[in-house]
Amino acid sequence: MQNFTFHNPTRILFGSGQIAAIHQEIPSGARVLMTYGGGSVVKTGTLAEVKAALTDFTLLEFGGIEPNPTYETLMQAVALARREQVDFLLAVGGGSVIDGTKFIAAAIPFAGEPWDILAKQAPITAAVPFGSVLTLPATGSEMNSFSVITRAATQDKLGFGNPLVFPRFSVLDPTKTYTLPPRQVANGVIDAFVHIAEQYLTYPDDAKVQDRFAEGLLLTLIEDGPKALAEADNYAVRANLMWTATLALNGLIGAGVPQDWATHMLGHEITALHGLDHAQTLAIVLPAMLQIRRRDKREKLLQYAARIWDLHDGDEDARIDTAIRRTRDFFESLQVPTRLSSYGIGPEAITPLVRALERHGMTALGERQNVDLEQSRQVLALAC
Numbered sequence: 001m002q003n004f005t006f007h008n009p010t011r012i013l014f015g016s017g018q019i020a021a022i023h024q025e026i027p028s029g030a031r032v033l034m035t036y037g038g039g040s041v042v043k044t045g046t047l048a049e050v051k052a053a054l055t056d057f058t059l060l061e062f063g064g065i066e067p068n069p070t071y072e073t074l075m076q077a078v079a080l081a082r083r084e085q086v087d088f089l090l091a092v093g094g095g096s097v098i099d100g101t102k103f104i105a106a107a108i109p110f111a112g113e114p115w116d117i118l119a120k121q122a123p124i125t126a127a128v129p130f131g132s133v134l135t136l137p138a139t140g141s142e143m144n145s146f147s148v149i150t151r152a153a154t155q156d157k158l159g160f161g162n163p164l165v166f167p168r169f170s171v172l173d174p175t176k177t178y179t180l181p182p183r184q185v186a187n188g189v190i191d192a193f194v195h196i197a198e199q200y201l202t203y204p205d206d207a208k209v210q211d212r213f214a215e216g217l218l219l220t221l222i223e224d225g226p227k228a229l230a231e232a233d234n235y236a237v238r239a240n241l242m243w244t245a246t247l248a249l250n251g252l253i254g255a256g257v258p259q260d261w262a263t264h265m266l267g268h269e270i271t272a273l274h275g276l277d278h279a280q281t282l283a284i285v286l287p288a289m290l291q292i293r294r295r296d297k298r299e300k301l302l303q304y305a306a307r308i309w310d311l312h313d314g315d316e317d318a319r320i321d322t323a324i325r326r327t328r329d330f331f332e333s334l335q336v337p338t339r340l341s342s343y344g345i346g347p348e349a350i351t352p353l354v355r356a357l358e359r360h361g362m363t364a365l366g367e368r369q370n371v372d373l374e375q376s377r378q379v380l381a382l383a384c
């Protein structure tokens, strides 16, 4: 196991009815800017519930944060927050709203051009405090310090991370996910699945707890993902999925172990150039990534085959093949296609994707930093 420092300061308020408790989490007298997406929280009543819990505060609203939140939209919120001297932000929505709010929080006090936070990894020395009310279990953004933002004008999708942008608190009320369309439920299951894969399917490093923990989370997704699609208002299922997605990317299973993230980096370029949902890109890339890098990942793939897919006997390569096929089948069973061609994207898309990786410096990816542009090209070719 590698050395690590682990500190996660986000307070989790988990369970039905927890929105009512958020007034205790926000400093009294705060001027609060509530941020949300395209209107689902208005339709479902979640925003009204949040407002009802915050009658003692000065409340402002900023809606319209899109999936794959854009710098262009978020800078409007930054202007509003600066003008209105907002001192607390409250994200109500999915990963895009929370990621967008992290950027707003960092950009408000930022002295230079805030895009540099993403493009140049410009250091942040302050951020406006914020909380979140999660409506879509998927990204883990509710309990981590990462954010991914798109600049629409240049088709760049870039991330930043900083301890200053951990949410102060996050409400995880599983009943708020009942209204999710099946596509977003499936996206959430796949995103969490691939977050676990990025931290687990690397090489062994004697990290037994992290491995067993990751395997428990994967098995929960395989068990409860399909149930969530079949029974939209099954509380137990939604609760398990919600907590699994949070634990998949809150730093716990990634502490002290090698991490990959190549699938995500290729995925971000596909979203930036072709507009696919984040999880759709992961469902396309992961099976091909595992296939192309099966030699580097051999030991962990065999462990994955045994402990997740119950494949213990016979030829090792056949077991790895079956494990990768089962992974693909699982994504497809959630109605998420796993080939670029299923989304109308042909082989001519590969070169521009590889060029985008190069432009963003994504030339030495993976747990061994050996995924170069040639290997990324092979992965994309296999994903056609």
Ligand code: NZQ
Pocket (backbone or CB within 6 Å): 036, 037, 038, 039, 040, 041, 044, 065, 066, 067, 068, 069, 093, 094, 095, 096, 097, 099, 135, 136, 137, 138, 139, 140, 141, 144, 146, 147, 148, 176, 177, 178, 179, 180, 181, 184, 187, 188, 191, 249, 264, 278
């Ligand atoms: O915009 P509204 O109207 O709210 O609708 C949203 C949106 O259309 C809808 N939705 C959310 N909750 C709902 C609901 N509809 C009905 N009922 C509800 N309860 O779902 C749609 C998708 O929402 P979005 O927030 O975009 O999805 P997700 O949570 O999957 O977030 C994806 C974004 O997170 C980034 C992705 O790159 C992408 O930009 N990621 C963030 C990470 C992080 N911060 O750690 C890690 C991830 O790997 C990922 O990159």
Ligand code: ZN
Pocket (backbone or CB within 6 Å): 139, 191, 194, 195, 264, 278
């Ligand atoms: Zn992801």
